[in-house]
Amino acid sequence: MSESPTSWAIEKEARPVSEIKDHQIVTPPxxxxxxxxxxxxxxxxxxxxxxxxxxxxxxxxxxxxxxxxxxxxxxxxxxxxxxxxxxxxxxxxxxxxxxYDKDLKITLNHSYANEYSAGGNDALINGMQGTKDFRSGAWQGTQDQDLDALIDLGKSRTLNEVRVNFLKDQRSWIFWPKTVTFEYLDENKKVMDQFVKSLPDTGKEEVAAIHSVTSIPKNKRVRYVRMKATTYGKLPDWHLGYPFDGTAWIFVDEITIN
Incomplete structure (x- = not known):
């Protein structure tokens, strides 16, 4: 170092540059x-x-x-x-x-958060499966509401199995619902069969996990399938959100009908 100025880098060609010439980086499409x-x-x-x-x-x-x-x-x-x-x-x-099946039509009798829409109403029947990361864009998130979704199969069909997935990540206030109900309806929307399942407690574990609920209809000829899920509601007293009157989210993805 010197207090006297030098002629270093006065000329443009002498100035240091940051440039890759030998191994060009090509970005993916x-x-x-x-x-x-x-x-x-x-x-x-x-x-x-x-x-x-x-x-x-x-x-x-x-x-x-x-x-x-x-x-x-x-x-x-x-x-x-x-x-x-x-x-x-x-x-x-x-x-x-x-x-996914173009004959399937879904009606949601609840609302979802815009930031967790997963692309809109058809997100639950479009075949895209969510991962354990709730930010993946495939999960549909709802808070302070029970879920109520009605799927029109287009015509009476023979069903072997119906399945739905839920995510838990209690660090992000995402809890499994308390119960899940499948109702199987005929052409006149009369309930022919019903399946009710209680889900495991979300628990204090700081891990993300997916829980699948599977139902096998007793009456094989079905026109409509209704899926309902009961929200966990107010966060438990051990949760960091409890003092702020926090309520749990439900993250649901993909009602699969086989």
Whole structure:
């Protein structure tokens, strides 16, 4: 160090730069448009941050193709994409697509939080399964309400099994409901059969877990399925939210009908 100025970096070409020349970084493509869950088909548009990069894709186990126009996907499966520039290529990114029964219609007799909508009313029948992370975007969150969802199968069908998933993460005020009820209705919305299940206590464990409730209808020909769940309500006295009159959330995902 010196108190006298130097001529270091006065000239532009002598100034230090932060630049990668030998090993260029190529970022993966991303989905610009297109639905992940669909009933008939979805049209997917891909894009890269670098317009000069080449995009390649593969559907399931087929062969790699150059991306030149939007891709129409008709069936559930995986779309894997990469970007290439010269001899360098990006990491591969895979997105799972879901196809669900277009004849299913769901009516929610409760409301969900906008920030935990999971994409809207069809989130509970679109085939997308939530993970143990409540922020994954697949869980539908409701607070201070019981759940009441009615599914119209479109016509009377033979059912073998009905299943619904719930998440717990008490650190985030997410508790399993107290009870879950399935009602099976005929064409006139008359209840033919009912299944009621009490869920385990959420407990103090600071872990996230998924609990599935499965019902096997006694009457195999069913037109409507109603799923109801009773909220835990006010948080227990051991919970950090108890002094603030906190109430539990219900996070539900995917009513699967087989």
């Amino acid at each position: 991303f989905i610009e448009k297109g639905a992940i869950a669909f009933t008939d088909s979805t049209v997917v548009s891909l894009k890269t941050l670098d317009p000069s990069a080449e995009i390649m894709y593969v559907l399931d186990d087929s062969t790699w193709q150059n991306y030149t126009k939007p891709i129409t996907i008709h069936n559930a499966g995986d779309l894997t994409v990469i970007a290439k520039k010269g001899n360098e290529k990006s990491p591969a990114v895979t997105t799972q697509f879901f196809k």
